[in-house]
Amino acid sequence: MDTYYHPQDLGHFADMGQGNKDLWEKFMTYYGAVFAEGALTAREKALIALGVAHAVQCPYCIDAYTQACLEKGSNVGEMTEAVHVACAIRGGASLVHGVQMRNVAKKISM
């Protein structure tokens, strides 16, 4: 069956460097710095990344950061909470725009 997503394509991420080596290397240098231990631990950053991956619904990131979270000592319980954080933010973003709805409705309603 044809499908847009193939799990093995995650292993070909570095092929993007073939289109522009300079920009790829700049991106990877930045990426590595972002996920290094800092004020937040690498584990905390992996959990954030997992949440964001669900918010933007990137299957590659979900795959990669599920593994990364487990390898940094997290567990399915913590990771599920991170997914709910993404859900709450995305849902909340929709909900708070309801204030706009109420503003418009109030303006034009009797």
Add this chain to the structure above:
Amino acid sequence: MAPPRKSLRARGSALASAREQVRLLDAPGVVPRFEAALGGAGLQPLAATGITVFQINVGRLCNQTCRHCHVDAGPDRPESMTRATAEACMAALARTAIPTVDITGGAPELNPNFRWLVEEARRLGRHVMDRCNLSVLLLPAQKDLGVFLASHRVEVVASLPSFAAAPTDAQRGEGVFARSIEALRLLNGLGYGHDGSGLVLTLVTNPVGAFLPPAQAAQEALFRDRLRRDHGVGFHRLHTITNMPISRFLEFLLESGNYETYMRRLVDAFNPGAAAGVMCRYTLSVGWDGRLYDCDFNQMLDLPLDHGAPAHVGDFDPARLDRRRIVTGNHCYGCTAGAGSSCGGATAR
């Protein structure tokens, strides 16, 4: 996947055969030969650097059947070290200055000669480690075990894969986490895990699945915080170990479709620094029947010492053991991946 109730042996699994496991691990085309990786790191042939740990596997009897067990231990296993073999172990040890005796199994405490081995090794002035599954401390027949260990100042090296119940029980059996916490409280009550008590409590954690362990220092900090916060228990240090593709963990890898991916993960994570510090270089492993091995993993794969080294503890000869050439295989990628893995935790320095 819940842990099996019976060992591979009891279920008549083909994987109960060490030969079958080695055949799978060495099958061409999955991963390159481990010896080639060693050669690239300038470590082939791998040789011992002098024995500092005398590890005795007293048998495969255990009160648990953990999913990941490389021993295929369980309540049905009959293999058990006899008193005569235990005496041969101590006679060999007495001829050396090896500082540490590491007693493992199965659940080594269930062997009738376990306490004699502890007493004798302590009489010889050696540091003794007990590889403990924690739940054994709560068995009615072992109700004085904690006091025994404390009175002989045995280091308890206890397995706990997670500070959470769900992943622990998934690997070690339903209710094991709760029993583990109860056992840790019992040990803390005897003085284990307290600063300055001299009663060393070390936790060992391994991944609950087909992935590598986290950084040891970070995981230790996390365990310390969570176990204190949620259960009021403490310990001295934590070791992370990698699951070896042997026995019941190999079964899990094959059944879950993770075998090739996991083996490639181990190969891709090969760390020459970890390889230089592998435990077989300073450990001698004695089987329940007295046969000698480079490590507990080789023991379970029935890969005894070779290259002119003695075969049995009754023929113990330090001159032929201290710098012996080590028997390796593709399972060894488990000890050299990432930060490395050993009975003493991460090996890369």
